[in-house]
Amino acid sequence: MSTIEERVKKIVSEQLGVKEEEITNASSFVDDLGADSLDTVELVMALEEEFETEIPDEEAEKITTVQEAIDYVVSHQ
Amino acid sequence: MSIEGKVALVTGASRGIGRATAYALGKMGAIVVGTATSESGAQSISEGLAEQGYKGKGYVLNVTSQESVDSVVKAITEEFSAPLIVINNAGITQDNLLMRMKEDEWDSVIDTNLKSVYRIAKATMRGMTKARWGRIVNISSVVATMGNMGQSNYAAAKAGMEGFTRAMAREVASRNITVNAVAPGFIATDMTHALPEEQHKALLTQIPLARLGQPEEIANAVAFLASEGASYITGETLQVNGGMNMR
Numbered sequence: 001m002s003t004i005e006e007r008v009k010k011i012v013s014e015q016l017g018v019k020e021e022e023i024t025n026a027s028s029f030v031d032d033l034g035a036d037s038l039d040t041v042e043l044v045m046a047l048e049e050e051f052e053t054e055i056p057d058e059e060a061e062k063i064t065t066v067q068e069a070i071d072y073v074v075s076h077q
Numbered sequence: 078m079s080i081e082g083k084v085a086l087v088t089g090a091s092r093g094i095g096r097a098t099a100y101a102l103g104k105m106g107a108i109v110v111g112t113a114t115s116e117s118g119a120q121s122i123s124e125g126l127a128e129q130g131y132k133g134k135g136y137v138l139n140v141t142s143q144e145s146v147d148s149v150v151k152a153i154t155e156e157f158s159a160p161l162i163v164i165n166n167a168g169i170t171q172d173n174l175l176m177r178m179k180e181d182e183w184d185s186v187i188d189t190n191l192k193s194v195y196r197i198a199k200a201t202m203r204g205m206t207k208a209r210w211g212r213i214v215n216i217s218s219v220v221a222t223m224g225n226m227g228q229s230n231y232a233a234a235k236a237g238m239e240g241f242t243r244a245m246a247r248e249v250a251s252r253n254i255t256v257n258a259v260a261p262g263f264i265a266t267d268m269t270h271a272l273p274e275e276q277h278k279a280l281l282t283q284i285p286l287a288r289l290g291q292p293e294e295i296a297n298a299v300a301f302l303a304s305e306g307a308s309y310i311t312g313e314t315l316q317v318n319g320g321m322n323m324r
Contacts, residue, residue: 036251038206038248038249038251038252042206045203
């Protein structure tokens, strides 16, 4: 069973089409990984599916880096 | 990438343009899911598709309820797969001169004809973005650009739909999803059958081809926009009206 961090990075890699080794916890989806606005919406939806949770829009807006995504998932387990 | 085997959702498919479109897509090999507001309508769609030898079935859908839209899209995805072709065809008229038009006549036409497009597009977008392929065709009307007496609600809804089409087309173009509209002129359906004889005659004088269109003639245009052949067309409204609104 992979850790939350690994699962989040895997999803980010798949959604944004970047290699997992290029993704760090500090990576910003938009500034570092080249995501556009539609990518970030899709990313949040993919996280919702993977972790079987609903992320409200106002929370989703705050998830801009890999670490913030991990933190959100951890605190809502 | 042909549309063969892809799931096509057609709202308002029990009669008229919707039914003709469902059959046109079925002929191209799509799995057609047609919707109607009633159980008997859904039943007749299932039977019609089976008679024609096309894959697919009818579903009951209330386009004015997000809950209904979400649950039907979920059911289609589970039974077949996510709909990648969506034809927003369901629509109503509640004609009245503006000075007499009641608020509920305005609201129900805007809700059924325009807000429904928002609901259905939203519910099906996830599947299309995931597939990196999608086709949305909204059925507008010549009235959107020409206007028509007694149809301020209908014309507003259809013009709104065309604006929606262009905005949506820009939003999802990067995902290889095209969003277009077809604007039929006067087509021989139950909707135009309700017009008084006199209005009917006057109408024909405005149509260079001097006849009403057949539902199949709209369906052909919709099927083209849904096909791979139309892959470079997006945000467009195709006028199919016998020449009554040349620009």
